[in-house]
Amino acid sequence: MDICGDKCINEKKVLETLKTIPPVESINQMVDIFKALSDPTRLKIVLALLKQEHCVCDIAVLCNLSDSAISHQLRILRTMKILKNRREGKIIYYSIDDDHVVSLIKMSLDHITHAK
Amino acid sequence: MDICGDKCINEKKVLETLKTIPPVESINQMVDIFKALSDPTRLKIVLALLKQEHCVCDIAVLCNLSDSAISHQLRILRTMKILKNRREGKIIYYSIDDDHVVSLIKMSLDHITHAK
DNA sequence: ATCATATATGAACAGTTGTTCATATGAGGA
C-alpha cells in the first residue's frame, strides 16, 4: 500500500524519488546561488548593477549602508563570480559577471509581480 | 565626469539606477523566496517532492534527518505556501504548491549542469 | 615624501538559523 510501512517508510517510493534527486554537490551549488541572493543588501546590489556598473561608494549610497559593509558584501559576490570589477584610478567599478544569476533574479521578479 | 564627485557619489548615475530598483517590499519578497531555497535540507525536500508527494517520515529518510528536524522545515515551507499537505489517517502527505518556485529550481539546476 | 581619498580587511558583537531533545497533539487500533 501507499501507507508508510513497517518502520514508517514506503521503501519503494523513497527509492524511486531518491533516484531523481540531484547529487549533494549539485544541491550545494544551487544552495550557494540562492544563499547569495537571500540577503536584501546583496540582492539590492545585484539589482542596481543590472542597470549599470557602479563604484563602491555609489553602491553604498544606493543601499544606505557604510562603504565597509558594502565592501564585505561585494567581496562575497565577487568570490562567487557573480560580480567582477575593474579599477579606474582610485575608484573600483563593479558589474555583473553571471548571466544565470541575472535570469534567476528576473524570473523571481516576474513571479512576485504577476502574483499567481 | 564619470568619477565619483564631491562626496564620492555620482549623483546622476545613482539617481538613474535608483529609479530602476524595485521597491523594498518586492526585494524582501524575492529575498524570502531565495532564503527558503538556500538551505540544503529545504531544497532537498522540494527537489524530492518534485517527483511525487511524500509523508513526513519518508522525507526524513530521504534527507537523513530526524522527523522533528524535517517537521520544522516543512512548517517553514508550508507557511510560505511553497508546500501544501493532506491528511490520510495518521499520515500527512506533503506536496508542492508553488509553480514559481519549481521554475526557479529547474532553472538553477539547468545553470549548474550546463556550466557557463 | 606627505596627505587625502577609495576600497579592503580583521575582530568583535548582536541577531538569526537549523538541529536536537523533550514533550504535546491527534488519529487509529486493541
Next chain:
DNA sequence: TCCTCATATGAACAACTGTTCATATATGAT
C-alpha cells in the same frame, strides 16, 4: 479507555551571518 504511531511544537544550544569599528592598503595629488 489505553496504547501506539505519525506528526508538531517549544526551548535550548551551537553555528553562522551581517554590520560596525578600527585599521590597512593603494592610488593620485600636492
